[in-house]
Amino acid sequence: MPIYEYAPLEPPGCALCCYGFERLQPLSEPALTHCPACGGAIRRVLGAPHVQSGQSHVLREDHIAKHGFTQYRRIGKGLYEKTAGKGPDTISGD
Ligand SMILES: [Zn+2]
Numbered sequence: 001m002p003i004y005e006y007a008p009l010e011p012p013g014c015a016l017c018c019y020g021f022e023r024l025q026p027l028s029e030p031a032l033t034h035c036p037a038c039g040g041a042i043r044r045v046l047g048a049p050h051v052q053s054g055q056s057h058v059l060r061e062d063h064i065a066k067h068g069f070t071q072y073r074r075i076g077k078g079l080y081e082k083t084a085g086k087g088p089d090t091i092s093g094d
Helices: 054-066
Strands: 003-008 021-024 042-045 071-076 079-084 090-092
Touching: none
Parallel strands: none
Antiparallel strands: 003 021, 003 042, 071 079, 079 090
């Protein structure tokens, strides 16, 4: 099953979608159009970080930080860890 990455169409979004989130979906399932938590419009992001590897991942995060963005990745239920940018090291999203 592929993992799709989603980001809000209209920031800031909610605790779940504001930094983007990943969702495991069967191929037969259509792409989400709305955040399951806040109902805000979201879009599917192409080129999710987990399909990249090594250097490109580092460069991507460096790029994100340089442009003033903060990126988080989900490390548990409702828990997110910062991977790039400014902000708290972890946030809880529930
Ligand atoms: Zn949301």
